[in-house]
Amino acid sequence: MAQSNTKIVCVTGGSGFIGSWLVRLLLDRGYTVNATVKDLKDEKETKHLEALEGAESRLRLFQIDLLDYDSIVSAVAGVTGVFHVASPCTVDKVHDPENELLAPAIKGTINVLTAAKELGVKRVVVTSSVSAIVPSPSWPSDVPKSEDCWTDEEFCKQKELWYPLSKTLAEKAAWDFSKEKGLDIVVVNPGTVMGPILPPTINASMQMIRLLIQGCTDEYENFFMGPVHVKDVALAHILVYENTSATGRHMCVESICHYGDFAAKVAELYPKYNIPRLPKDTQPGLMRSNKGGKKLMDLGLQFIPMEQIIRDSVETLKAKGYLS
Numbered sequence: 001m002a003q004s005n006t007k008i009v010c011v012t013g014g015s016g017f018i019g020s021w022l023v024r025l026l027l028d029r030g031y032t033v034n035a036t037v038k039d040l041k042d043e044k045e046t047k048h049l050e051a052l053e054g055a056e057s058r059l060r061l062f063q064i065d066l067l068d069y070d071s072i073v074s075a076v077a078g079v080t081g082v083f084h085v086a087s088p089c090t091v092d093k094v095h096d097p098e099n100e101l102l103a104p105a106i107k108g109t110i111n112v113l114t115a116a117k118e119l120g121v122k123r124v125v126v127t128s129s130v131s132a133i134v135p136s137p138s139w140p141s142d143v144p145k146s147e148d149c150w151t152d153e154e155f156c157k158q159k160e161l162w163y164p165l166s167k168t169l170a171e172k173a174a175w176d177f178s179k180e181k182g183l184d185i186v187v188v189n190p191g192t193v194m195g196p197i198l199p200p201t202i203n204a205s206m207q208m209i210r211l212l213i214q215g216c217t218d219e220y221e222n223f224f225m226g227p228v229h230v231k232d233v234a235l236a237h238i239l240v241y242e243n244t245s246a247t248g249r250h251m252c253v254e255s256i257c258h259y260g261d262f263a264a265k266v267a268e269l270y271p272k273y274n275i276p277r278l279p280k281d282t283q284p285g286l287m288r289s290n291k292g293g294k295k296l297m298d299l300g301l302q303f304i305p306m307e308q309i310i311r312d313s314v315e316t317l318k319a320k321g322y323l324s
């Protein structure tokens with residue numbers, strides 16, 4: 001019997017930290033998944049996906065470059081839904097912001113949405129970030145930041161904060177495309193994502209907690225807004241995809257808090273590590289709240305608490321040899 005295509009979806013960036021968890025949960029739920037990687041010949045991008053349960057019969061891998069429209073078409077052909085996760089993700093200084101961050105984020109998003117529209121995809125979930133919400137220095141400090149808040153583009157340009165700028169412009173481009181072309185999209189805005197690592201490599205957010213444990217005193221002033229477990233991020237994508245009543249942006253954080261709160265919790269749980277003491281308020285003007293993820297909670301998501309996020313992160317870093 002021919003398989004119904006309602007459960008065939010595409011995940012761009014399937015090889016990455018969040019993408020692999022999303023592919024895993026989709027396979028667990030019986031979906032057939034077209035996952036994209038940058039290089040099919042690189043086992044570091046493929047092996048952990050091929051090892052997932054259900055992969056043998058329901059996972060297909062495609063090689064794409066976000067800047068090459070034609071490469072995206074075959075991954076999107078025949079699917080009902082697309083999860084557009086792929087985008088370069090770094091909080092480090094970059095030498096060539098246009099080519100390293102802005103073009104793949106913005107043009108890449110337009111290429112994926114164009115392919116989705118051309119090929120009759122029903123719904124696209126776009127992975128944005130809290131980096132499209134902060135830094136937003138003009139937001140009143142007595143009001144918790146919410147989906148109504150947008151990153152200040154001029155502030156990013158002045159401070160050379162290219163990653164938040166890339167996520168903000170990419171998300172805005174996605175909303176403009178959706179309105180102009182009539183494509184159904186929904187957005188997830190994760191905070192700093194941590195938890196068990198499936199790929200053999202370490203991504204930017206897991207590097208943050210690794211560095212903290214190794215004594216780094218960076219306060220991520222313009223990047224941090226709260227942590228979230230990687231499994232919850234993957235689940236949030238599926239929830240907003242399956243609930244067609246879910247609309248707009250969805251902030252995906254266990255809580256809105258300061259990096260200093262997070263670092264203090266790591267120090268409390270792991271006194272044997274020499275965790276630096278950071279100031280209490282590392283994110284000026286950020287009002288704490290445990291309702292940041294309310295839209296997702298209303299869809300049934302119960303966020304994994306910070307303590308568990310930290311424990312799972314430390315255990316995976318130890319298991320993979322990133323921490324002793």
Ligand SMILES: NC(=O)c1ccc[n+]([C@@H]2O[C@H](COP(=O)([O-])OP(=O)(O)OC[C@H]3O[C@@H](n4cnc5c(N)ncnc54)[C@H](OP(=O)(O)O)[C@@H]3O)[C@@H](O)[C@H]2O)c1
Pocket residue numbers: 012013014015016017018019037038039045064065066067085086087088089104127128129130131167189190191192193194203204205
């Ligand atoms: N980690 C976080 O804390 C966090 C928070 C909020 C939002 N996000 C967003 O979540 C998404 C995934 O992040 P992640 O943490 O999972 O990072 P990651 O592990 O670095 O994954 C990024 C993925 O994008 C792919 N990619 C990057 N540039 C590409 C290009 N030019 N063409 C094709 N594929 C490309 C990467 O492929 P390769 O593996 O082949 O390089 C990888 O699969 C990104 O959109 C990021 O902005 C992350």
